[in-house]
Amino acid sequence: MAHYGSIMQWGNNHRQYNYNAKMDFSEFDNADPFVVASAKTLTATVISQEISALASVKNIKLPDVCSNFSVPHLDTFSFLRTHGFSM
Numbered sequence: 001m002a003h004y005g006s007i008m009q010w011g012n013n014h015r016q017y018n019y020n021a022k023m024d025f026s027e028f029d030n031a032d033p034f035v036v037a038s039a040k041t042l043t044a045t046v047i048s049q050e051i052s053a054l055a056s057v058k059n060i061k062l063p064d065v066c067s068n069f070s071v072p073h074l075d076t077f078s079f080l081r082t083h084g085f086s087m
Contacts, residue, residue, distance in 0.1 A: 001037075003036070003041055003069070004037035006037075008025075008026060010065075011033070011060050011065070012025070012026060014060075021057065021058050021059055024060075032060070032062050033065070035062070036065050036066055036069055039072075040069055040070075044071075044072075045071075045073065045079075046071055046073045046074075047079045048073065048075065049076050052064050
């Protein structure tokens with residue numbers, strides 16, 4: 001929960017993001033902060049299809065949260081390739 005609190009504080013205090021982005025990020029049913037906090041606690045990697053959007057003001061993207069908290073992030077296809085899966 002300590003990491004979750006830090007992540008929520010970061011998102012809600014970040015000047016770049018607009019009000020709606022901050023509200024969406026802090027919604028109870030938004031798993032992103034929990035996923036990053038869990039990964040940080042477990043020293044795990046987050047796997048998702050989201051792409052970083054450093055200039056975004058409307059959305060707080062999962063890869064950007066991961067980057068800010070030094071949590072590794074891979075997109076799904078990179079993860080699959082890394083582990084020898086092919087399509």
